[in-house]
Amino acid sequence: MTLQANDFIDRAAAYGYDFYAGVPCSFLTPFINTVIDSERLTYVSAANEGDAVALAAGQALAGKRAVAMMQNSGLGNAVSPLTSLNWVFRLPILLIVTWRGTPDVADEPQHELMGQITTDMLETMDLPWEIFPDRAEAVDEALARAEAHMNETGRPYVLVMKKGTVAPAELQTQSAPTQSRGAITFRPAPYKEPTVSRREALSHLVERTDPAHSVIIASTGFAGRELYAIDDRPNHLYMVGSMGCAPLLGLGLAMARPDLDVIVVDGDGAALMRLGAMSTLAAYGPTNLHHLLLDNGMHESTGGQATVSSGLSFAGIAAAAGYRTTYEGHDRTVIDQMLGGSSQGPAFSHLHIAPGTDKANLPRPAATPVEVKQRLMAHIGAGS
Known part of the structure; x- marks a missing residue:
């Protein structure tokens, strides 16, 4: 049967x-x-x-x-x-x-x-x-x-x-999962030379977040290492590999834990690799999900090769995809706006940052990825 x-x-x-x-x-x-x-x-x-x-x-x-x-x-x-x-x-x-x-x-x-x-x-x-x-x-x-x-x-x-394992079943629900038709807040940022560094942006993010009620997931490469160098908190997760997957990991966590503010720190190269993820986040993302994209126009951790982000407005893409609030700019206020009480989630901020990293003072996390995960799960009461 x-x-x-x-x-x-x-x-x-x-x-x-x-x-x-x-x-x-x-x-x-x-x-x-x-x-x-x-x-x-x-x-x-x-x-x-x-x-x-x-x-x-x-x-x-x-x-x-x-x-x-x-x-x-x-x-x-x-x-x-x-x-x-x-x-x-x-x-x-x-x-x-x-x-x-x-x-x-x-x-x-x-x-x-x-x-x-x-x-x-x-x-x-x-x-x-x-x-x-x-x-x-x-x-x-x-x-x-x-x-x-x-x-x-x-x-x-x-x-x-294998084929034919499960008996046929017709789909009864035909509604699309999209939860909005576009952003309620978006203003494109006119071009100017970025001056904010990645470390300055992440330091400001750390200052603005409460470890007891938030999780920060940092994309692979320098984003995670910079976040670790600033402060190694139990609510931090430093991605390794799986480039472009940080937003989806954050979405899965945010849907499971609506009591937490889940903040994903992305990069331009990583976002370009899985650009379709933005449509999924816009369609399913809950109000507690915040997506911060730090854009320096290059793959800096592998030698500074240029990405194509100079021709893109990631915030414009996020707005078109349906994020409820999207911001773009060249200073740290876009982080404040993303996290502010007036923002409706899922919220997105595209922050143009200046290239450059102090590699001599850029340590790798001392804990293993498993230890980082276990610490985070214990911190949010998720067991292991």
Whole structure:
């Protein structure tokens, strides 16, 4: 008998799975449709598969269980966060990956190679996997194995779904997730030479935030190292790798913990890498999410290679995407505006900063990524 979607979803709920993020696949259609139509579950439509992984990782940072769903052809989009976010920080999530292009099933030519290497890719990334259960009575055992692995290692577990595993289910809910039609506050900033340094901007941010009620997630590279040099607080998370994933990690955390102000410090290079994330943050971002983009027009930590940000207004993009309040400027007041009581979230600030870093006084965090994560989770009462 073909598995009904709720045969899995109801049993997964007993383990705490009520948050799903993903990118659709025809194999997943009945599963995703059932999740969307459920009033007790949250589904976030991600711009790409790596974003879905980072979103689920943000829920894990809050001590919750979450699912990221994708087609195996999109597994490549998820390699970066799976290997340099979830694996490094030990953030356990459940992955449901469809298996297009299996040798025994006729499929489109674009799935042939990925069908041959899907399980090899998972094993190369140190991701244990098993076939998604096709019988209701097998679901509990699969979930128990996933839970045991996550508790032991703190890392993801994968269920690989074959064609026809889940019985068809029509989508009943047709409403789009967009929560606004554009920003209520946005004024483009006329060009002038930036004078504020990254350290000055981050020092001001640290002064303006209360560690007891906030979390600051700093993008990979100099942003995290500068934040650490200014003050190593328990509410700080310093990203390593997974470039561009900080906003999605912050979104997952902010959705799980509406009692916290979640502030994401981004960079122009990182934002450009996952520009689609801004549409997701605008559509789903809660009022407690603040997105600060520090733009010096270059990849400074790798030698100062220019980005294309000189031709962009990130705040303009954020406003068009639907962030409720967006600001752009060349001084620290845009941070005050973003955090101010009159701002409606999700709020965004694009601060143009001057290049230049005192590398001689730019330490790397002494704690390991896992220790930083554990400290943060303990600080916000999320367990580990």
